[in-house]
Amino acid sequence: xxxxxPKGFRAAGVTAGLKASGAPDLALVLNDGPxxxxxxxxxxxxxxxxxxxxxxxxxxxxxxRAVILNSGGANACTGPEGFLDSHRTAEHVADLLELSAxxxxxxxxxxxGERLPMPTLLAGADAAAQQLAAGETAGAGAxxxxxxxxxxxxxxxxxxxxxxxxxxxxxxxxMLAPQLATMLVVLTTDADVTAGAAQSALRAATATTFxxxxxxxxxxxxxxxxxxxxxxxxxxxxxxxxxxxxRDVSARLARQLVADAEGASHxxxxxxRSASTEQAAxxxxxxxxxxxxxxAAIFGNDPNWGRIVAAAGCVPxxxxxxxxxxxxxxxxxxxxxxxxxxxxxxSAVDMTPRETLIEVDLGAGGASGDIWTNDLTxxxxxxxxxxxx
Amino acid sequence: xxxxxPKGFRAAGVTAGLKASGAPDLALVLNDGPxxxxxxxxxxxxxxxxxxxxxxxxxxxxxxRAVILNSGGANACTGPEGFLDSHRTAEHVADLLELSAxxxxxxxxxxxGERLPMPTLLAGADAAAQQLAAGETAGAGAxxxxxxxxxxxxxxxxxxxxxxxxxxxxxxxxMLAPQLATMLVVLTTDADVTAGAAQSALRAATATTFxxxxxxxxxxxxxxxxxxxxxxxxxxxxxxxxxxxxRDVSARLARQLVADAEGASHxxxxxxRSASTEQAAxxxxxxxxxxxxxxAAIFGNDPNWGRIVAAAGCVPxxxxxxxxxxxxxxxxxxxxxxxxxxxxxxSAVDMTPRETLIEVDLGAGGASGDIWTNDLTxxxxxxxxxxxx
Numbered sequence: 001x002x003x004x005x006p007k008g009f010r011a012a013g014v015t016a017g018l019k020a021s022g023a024p025d026l027a028l029v030l031n032d033g034p035x036x037x038x039x040x041x042x043x044x045x046x047x048x049x050x051x052x053x054x055x056x057x058x059x060x061x062x063x064x065r066a067v068i069l070n071s072g073g074a075n076a077c078t079g080p081e082g083f084l085d086s087h088r089t090a091e092h093v094a095d096l097l098e099l100s101a102x103x104x105x106x107x108x109x110x111x112x113g114e115r116l117p118m119p120t121l122l123a124g125a126d127a128a129a130q131q132l133a134a135g136e137t138a139g140a141g142a143x144x145x146x147x148x149x150x151x152x153x154x155x156x157x158x159x160x161x162x163x164x165x166x167x168x169x170x171x172x173x174x175m176l177a178p179q180l181a182t183m184l185v186v187l188t189t190d191a192d193v194t195a196g197a198a199q200s201a202l203r204a205a206t207a208t209t210f211x212x213x214x215x216x217x218x219x220x221x222x223x224x225x226x227x228x229x230x231x232x233x234x235x236x237x238x239x240x241x242x243x244x245x246x247r248d249v250s251a252r253l254a255r256q257l258v259a260d261a262e263g264a265s266h267x268x269x270x271x272x273r274s275a276s277t278e279q280a281a282x283x284x285x286x287x288x289x290x291x292x293x294x295x296a297a298i299f300g301n302d303p304n305w306g307r308i309v310a311a312a313g314c315v316p317x318x319x320x321x322x323x324x325x326x327x328x329x330x331x332x333x334x335x336x337x338x339x340x341x342x343x344x345x346x347s348a349v350d351m352t353p354r355e356t357l358i359e360v361d362l363g364a365g366g367a368s369g370d371i372w373t374n375d376l377t378x379x380x381x382x383x384x385x386x387x388x389x
Numbered sequence: 390x391x392x393x394x395p396k397g398f399r400a401a402g403v404t405a406g407l408k409a410s411g412a413p414d415l416a417l418v419l420n421d422g423p424x425x426x427x428x429x430x431x432x433x434x435x436x437x438x439x440x441x442x443x444x445x446x447x448x449x450x451x452x453x454r455a456v457i458l459n460s461g462g463a464n465a466c467t468g469p470e471g472f473l474d475s476h477r478t479a480e481h482v483a484d485l486l487e488l489s490a491x492x493x494x495x496x497x498x499x500x501x502g503e504r505l506p507m508p509t510l511l512a513g514a515d516a517a518a519q520q521l522a523a524g525e526t527a528g529a530g531a532x533x534x535x536x537x538x539x540x541x542x543x544x545x546x547x548x549x550x551x552x553x554x555x556x557x558x559x560x561x562x563x564m565l566a567p568q569l570a571t572m573l574v575v576l577t578t579d580a581d582v583t584a585g586a587a588q589s590a591l592r593a594a595t596a597t598t599f600x601x602x603x604x605x606x607x608x609x610x611x612x613x614x615x616x617x618x619x620x621x622x623x624x625x626x627x628x629x630x631x632x633x634x635x636r637d638v639s640a641r642l643a644r645q646l647v648a649d650a651e652g653a654s655h656x657x658x659x660x661x662r663s664a665s666t667e668q669a670a671x672x673x674x675x676x677x678x679x680x681x682x683x684x685a686a687i688f689g690n691d692p693n694w695g696r697i698v699a700a701a702g703c704v705p706x707x708x709x710x711x712x713x714x715x716x717x718x719x720x721x722x723x724x725x726x727x728x729x730x731x732x733x734x735x736s737a738v739d740m741t742p743r744e745t746l747i748e749v750d751l752g753a754g755g756a757s758g759d760i761w762t763n764d765l766t767x768x769x770x771x772x773x774x775x776x777x778x
Contacts, residue, residue, distance in 0.1 A: 045699060045702040045703055046701075046702040046703075046704075046706060046713055047698050047699055047701065047702030047713045047716075047729070048702075048713075074695070076695065076699075077695055077698055077726065077729055077730050077731070078730055078731065079714075079728065079729065079730035079731070082730070111695065112693075112694075112695020112696070112698065112699060113694060113695040113698075113725075113726065113730075113731060113735075114731075115731075216681050216682065217679070217680070217681065218680055218681060218682045218696070218699065218700070218703075219699070219702075219703045220699065221695075221698075221699050221702065290606070291606070291607055292605050292606065292607060292681070292765075292769075292773070293605065293607045293773055296769070296770050296773035296774045297773065297774060299770060299774045300773075300774025300775045302774065302775065304501075305501075305502060306463070306465060306466055306500065306501020306502040306610075307501070307607070309436050309466055309501065309502075309610075310434060310436055310465075310501060310607065310608070310609065310610050311607070312435075312436065313434040313435040313436030313437075313608075313610065314434055314435075314607075314608050315435075317435060324435055324436045324437075325468075327436075336502075337466065337502065339468065340436070340466055340468065341466050341467055341468035341471070341502075342466070342467065342468070342502060342503075342504075346502075376681075376770055376773075377770060378767050378770050378771070380681075380685070380770075381685050381688060381765055381766060381767050381769075381770055382767070384681070384682055384685035384686065384689075384765075385685045385686060385688045385689025385691065386689045386691065
């Protein structure tokens with residue numbers, strides 16, 4: 001059901017003609033209220049696309065009614081003209097829906113460094129506005145229209161005990177290493193919440209879901225996660241309930257992003273335990289997740305734990321205190337390294353399942369942290385050596 | 390001529406039988422004096438192989454007479470037994486050459502997490518000691534015996550105006566991202582120098598040569614660079630002369646490492662200018678050099694400058710202050726991005742030469758720095774998904 005799962009939302013996905021392939025490329029999400037609460041987190045990349053610059057200031061007041069999202073062009077590194085294009089897009093959608101431009105958020109994804117064909121995009125917005133609808137088909141259409149190299153649309157929803165619903169859609173298959181935010185994601189809820197509660201729930205949820213995905217160590221200029229609340233359920237959730245529901249939907253979407261990462265043949269869960277702090281655990285997990293040698297070995301179904309240990313050893317002691325002689329590494333249940341040296345025979349490890357679990361024990365404390373990544377494959381190289389979407 | 394280019398050195402390369410392929414796998418370098426000056430820098434990886442642990446303490450007094458190097462096994466993550474193996478190797482070589490074990494440095498390279506077959510290795514050391522010789526053939530043989538996935542041996546030499554000679558050999562084709570040290574490299578000189586001068590020259594030379602190579606962002610557990618000085622020329626070089634010669638030989642060897650990196654089809658020179666500090670320039674250059682998306686695009690001959698700008702934007706402002714709106718990117722002479730936005734038409738860039746020059750102007754000061762890397766190719770994935778050497 002995607003973003004239309006909660007009450008009070010309509011959506012549409014259309015083919016504006018931004019993609020040469022003729023695939024759907026423009027999505028619109030509208031919050032019919034009664035509330036117009038909105039929260040968002042954006043990429044930590046210092047190079048921020050025009051739609052990120054626009055949406056950041058538009059959502060600063062905690063309010064928004066609509067989100068327009070296009071694939072087929074990132075509108076990043078396009079200068080003042082690119083910002084005006086995002087602004088004009090918001091104004092155009094505002095006119096169509098009788099809103100203020102400041103209530104329209106804009107997201108774009110695709111190639112960096114090209115202007116968007118504005119007449120094409122605005123005509124697409126006209127069509128999307130006409131097709132706005134509630135229900136499953138409309139939500140699915142919007143999720144499909146934001147895909148770039150994604151092979152499947154990504155949606156999720158939950159309904160809590162008290163009766164609020166959170167729905168969401170996401171896109172992202174490459175340049176997938178968010179920090180504080182990620183990819184394009186729109187979450188919706190019919191909960192009756194304040195802007196502060198929405199922002200707080202969103203921040204907390206992204207920190208342990210999207211921020212834990214690191215497919216290729218490359219952080220995008222366009223990452224955006226938006227949460228819209230309509231309040232149409234009339235239910236004010238208990239403290240923590242919204243956050244848990246948002247986290248649940250975010251985790252499901254994040255897992256779908258990993259599962260569809262460009263060219264991947266393994267989804268790799270790197271779990272670091274017995275660290276001095278969660279930050280230390282995450283630093284070690286991320287270093288392992290970013291090692292091309294670890295990732296290529298996994299592609300080859302090779303339980304090459306030496307590369308895992310070598311990656312862990314690259315994390316400065318000031319960041320993650322541990323004694324290399326205490327390291328243990330378990331791959332898919334087989335402890336191939338213990339006491340920093342040889343453990344069970346590596347030939348006992350079955351690397352054929354798509355989901356690969358790497359557990360690293362630092363022997364340095366009680367904290368843990370995990371990162372999801374993918375293997376490094378021929379298909380990743382192929383897809384990214386001739387990128388066009 | 391490799392390590393035998395300067396007067397006072399003998400070398401040998403033999404097939405001990407450590408490699409299944411039957412290729413040469415054991416090298417020995419002997420300094421016949423009169424001096425026994427030695428300097429070394431080692432990997433900054435916290436997981437340090439047994440030979441690194443041994444050699445670090447053996448060279449601490451600034452003296453060494455011999456270096457034994459094996460391919461076919463890294464002797465890393467092998468625990469106290471692995472350290473004893475390195476110690477026994479040094480003792481064995483010392484007995485053969487009538488030296489103290491503390492005067493024998495040990496280097497190993499190959500798979501992490503396997504013990505070395507010691508009888509095989511020690512028998513190889515016997516053969517190498519018998520074959521020690523001066524001259525070109527012996528030096529070339531040693532350079533060949535330290536190769537793993539290298540496709541060509543790497544040697545260099547220079548003779549300065551005052552008449553001292555520096556020679557060297559290197560191996561390294563993967564896990565090639567040194568910090569403070571790198572790969573396996575043995576440099577020799579007949580200069581009459583102190584241990585302090587040798588260490589100082591080596592540190593300075595590696596900082597701007599091997600430390601600027603970042604082929605795949607993966608730092609090894611075994612990286613070692615050794616400089617041996619025999620003093621047999623009888624010439625005490627002028628201040629700076631040794632450093633310049635060591636830097637020259639190191640730069641030539643480093644360039645050969647990049648040229649032979651696993652699976653690479655482009656050697657990529659990332660040069661960052663107009664930075665606030667050299668450290669800032671290097672941080673931006675390294676981030677670009679480590680971007681899989683940038684590297685895959687170069688493999689595909691795609692001048693995808695958006696990925697370069699996105700990588701630069703991932704460097705924290707505290708590390709490299711710059712305004713994204715001031716960024717300029719020039720690829721192989723064509724300024725495809727200026728003022729943070731569109732520049733010349735990207736189709737004007739010729740990406741077919743093996744050597745690719747990426748120039749980034751930060752507009753933030755007068756410092757510059759460069760990193761050499763490689764592209765990300767199918768062959769890199771293939772070679773590293775089924776590693777065995």
